[in-house]
């Protein structure tokens with residue numbers, strides 16, 4: 289395929305240029321630690337009209353996973369996911385309902401046996417034959433067991449689908465389990481988080497569409513490109529941790545100055561995720577829980593999020609050096625893209641720059657001025 293043909297018509301109709309589309313694919317490839325040239329390969333795969341369909345099942349969940357995907361500031365993420373991956377069935381997003389929606393799902397499964405990607409959000413109750421979550425008269429357990437064998441790949445989206453999450457917390461009254469535990473003979477990609485970052489889903493799907501295989505996973509089934517580093521290594525408050533400057537109460541002087549949140553229960557030192565690099569909501573530097581002054585909850589880590597008390601101090605997993613050394617008290621919150629680029633390059637991990645660039649790499653031109661105004665208005669603590 290010639291590069292000039294690489295812009296899918298759906299994106300063209302949305303006002304996105306070919307240059308921006310190629311730039312987006314390139315930074316997405318860099319963000320996954322792939323070599324130069326992988327971006328063009330990804331663009332070719334996305335532009336191919338025969339993309340695999342996606343069936344999205346929602347079980348014991350709060351809809352936060354889907355909401356985080358839809359509430360991005362720019363049309364980028366939902367546009368890519370909804371238009372480009374061919375979402376054939378989603379209980380939350382389908383215009384159809386009831387028998388009509390079920391018929392659409394069954395038709396897609398029959399027509400695409402062995403070819404579709406199955407995405408699941410929410411836990412699966414197993415107690416009392418799984419009666420605590422039923423859709424169209426069937427338990428979540430039976431729907432998952434009936435559908436998964438026909439899928440080409442299975443993705444567990446969010447902490448509940450990955451290991452039970454909030455539904456399995458405490459006494460776990462419904463016997464909630466994650467997808468990997470139910471489908472114990474199937475390789476499942478887990479993208480935990482509450483909510484998970486939609487870019488990690490998008491990167492996983494695009495990787496699969498491009499290479500026809502799953503990305504490399506860690507021992508918990510999470511893509512290594514997103515979950516191989518502790519939050520503590522990438523955190524902009526890390527200089528304060530190393531210097532022993534801690535907030536001890538919400539709103540105290542050190543908290544307002546942006547000091548480390550370890551003594552407020554931050555689980556960054558025992559939680560693996562790329563939150564500080566990829567951020568949330570596409571509104572610029574600092575838009576992640578620690579960036580706005582709340583300790584990390586550990587939601588991407590089984591046994592930490594929903595398991596350890598929120599304000600209990602974290603178990604520091606070895607004092608790994610930070611990926612970058614930022615200013616101790618910057619005028620503005622967050623770190624500069626330049627430092628992120630350097631950090632990403634020197635560490636051999638391009639997630640920082642890739643993630644940041646992903647947020648700005650593909651958006652409509654008329655959004656740019658609004659961004660500039662918002663960024664100019666943001667003030668450091």
Ligand code: SF4
Pocket residue numbers: 519520523524525526527529547548549550554555556557578584
């Ligand atoms: S303890 Fe939390 S706030 Fe402090 S540096 Fe580590 S991740 Fe950042």
